[in-house]
Amino acid sequence: MANTAPGPSMADAPADRSDGRSTPEGRPARPSGVTDRRLLRRLTPYLFVAVAVGLMLLLTYWPAVNLLYYSFTDWDGLDQTKNFVGLDNYVQVFTDPRIFSVFAVSLYYFGASFIQMGIALYFATLLSYSTRFRNLFRGILFFPYLINGVAIGFVFLYLFQPGGTLDTVLSWFGLSEPPHWIGDPDIANWSLAGTSVWRYTGLNFVLFLGAIQSLPSELYEASELDGANRWQQFWAIVFPGIRRVIGLSFILAIAGSLSVFEIPFIMTGGANGTSTFVIQTIQTAFNFRQVGTASAMAIVLLVIVLLVTWIQRRLFPDEKVDLT
């Protein structure tokens, strides 16, 4: 983040003048008044950021510190005493198959996010060229991203139910015995990951489209003069030009697929083998009242997400992609 804040000497110069021997009204200042005002001036920046920093410490860092503390205890969330149990909770997180195996469910969503980015990239490239009804198509493809998650859950429960929309459409193509899309544990995760693609493709699409449209148009014109076709243009101009956005989306996809929550929680409640790590954590804490174990799970997830982000910072430092 570039910071172009003016130095103190520059910004405070006029204030210095009024704070000298006399106040702006011309009264001679008492020495104590000067120190008071100097103190106030030194405190001013802290006063401006105080509320934001205070809330951040209270609602993000204090809970994070507590998570770490709880993760070494057997606390149930109610008891007055918290017994120290060392690393037991962490051992449980990594050895209990019911807990760690749910990370495998993330793979469905991780795989789906590639499909999602592929679709988004295809349509972003398509709509970056002049297209009839461009705004309409852009709006249709993007709108699902804005819809309430519970509403999406219900729309797709309706779509997937036996004899529902999907089965009807498939029967037109001669598929008469469709599986139970949500009820069958072998298929449920695919259905939910598909719902996730429907929901989030629009965001990737709009981000990619914005990045493509900010590429200089001379590059296209020059390449067209050189006889490049669309395919060559894509690989020579578009893809390298928006590499950074794609990289960012990729990292977000990893972090996102590790912390999938809403769609499976709303649609199945984690039944039929669709439980994710976050659902498991929440249920461990609030349904089974094992706050200690749940805290250890939350810490594990937090460390993984921070690690992924750190890798992203190493791979894609904040640099401007320059094509020319």
Added chain:
Amino acid sequence: MTLTTGSRTAAIRARKASASTAKYLSLLIASAVTVLPLATVLFASFKSTQEYGATGPLTPPSNWLNFENFAIAFDRGGMLEGFFNTAVVLAVSLAGTILIGTLAAYGLDRFEFRGKRLVFGLFLVAALVPSVTSQVATFQVINGLGLYDTKAALILLFMGTDIIAIYLFVQFMQAIPASLDEAAMIDGANRWTIYWRIVLPLLKPAIATVVIIKGIAIYNEFYAPFLYLPSEGMISTSLFRFKGPFGAHWEVISAGTLIVIIPTLIAFLLLQRWIYKGLTSGAVK
């Protein structure tokens, strides 16, 4: 033009025509995949219970003016309460976020002070903490403050955890020349006056972006109200509770779903340009 180039352009034109057919065909398929799930829910919401049982999901309703399901959903589904609570939480949280965020951004951008880099670093790391899992411990904080099962809990959470908004404000403020501040200071204005009278009005476009992006996020937020406000409904949780009592009454659930989607659709149609702009500036921070 020579003959060879002439035939080449003809070939290119033919290729372009088929490419354009493929292009529009793929756009139409994608649009159908997007619209069809929503359209079938729309169909179901206008059907009577008997009609829903007798017809397939892709059959349009016989009476497009049958609003009975909407009335049931609104009335017995507690959607009015949901809308009211969401509106209250939305308004207060947005006002708070804007005030807190712009104050912090002004402090961070216009001053040099000890600990400034630390504050920036803290904001940066805080943005990465996955919010759902940390609720395990945040819940204890809210509970300890005595705010469990109040709207104040949600308002506090929405106001306190918006780091993206602060970044947007800082970014925008960097584009406001500091000479404006200096001129005002020479005229004897103090820092608070400058913030209130000069900087805040100039931040209007950034404020609009935050209102839109955060407004949609709060409207759609499901887990925070689910966890912290069990005895009242917000729009998401009111709809979520349809699962029990309306069980297999998909015509009523569909109506409730649409009642939740329609305000989003209206907001989208009115604010499209700002939404796109806000997303690109908010995501590529």
